[in-house]
Amino acid sequence: MPEIKLTSEELKYMSLFQDITGVTARDCIIDDRNNRIILLINPESMGVAIGKNGLNVRKLEKLINKSVEIVGYQENLEDLVKNLMSPARVKTIKVVQSNSKKTVYITVEPQDKGIAIGKNGRNVERAKLILKRYLDIDSVVVV
Incomplete structure (x- = not known):
């Protein structure tokens, strides 16, 4: 897993998230293109983090x-992809390497x-951001 360096803005969002929810975020990704932040947390803390009725x-x-x-973070690629695609039901996950690029093919119902x-x-963009950051995967294809 690559070393991840957090910016001061990401740290600020993580701190604010923890103040509001009481849950510690593992990572924060700022996606300015979609005007959102993506927080990765321990999956067991999901309910507490979201809060009653969101x-x-x-x-x-x-x-x-x-x-x-x-997103509930998992070390295992398969579990992480399932969390990223939820509530879609993932059938198969296949990683293909061609030249120096890695692509993950996700088959869903x-x-x-x-x-x-x-x-x-x-959702594909979110998966791509997280999988690139943690597993050096260059593209995500849903089939």
Whole structure:
């Protein structure tokens, strides 16, 4: 796993997240293109982090004026991809290396393909950002 250096802005968001939720974030990715922050946390803390009826997420979104997405981090590629694609049901995950590029092909249930991709490809983009950061995967394809 590559060494991840957090910016002061990412640290600020992580601290604010912890103040609001009581949950420590493992990582924070700022996605300016989609006006959101993505927080990676221990999957067991997901319910506490989100809060009753999404209260904690809404509170944080209002404070920072960005969308907030929370992902349960896993060391294992398969489990991480399943968390990234949730609630879409992942059938298979295949990593293909050609030249120096790694691509992960994620097969989901046909009725879940739209959910997996997300509006304007937001979910695929989120998966790509996280998988690049942690596992040096260059592209993500949902099939």
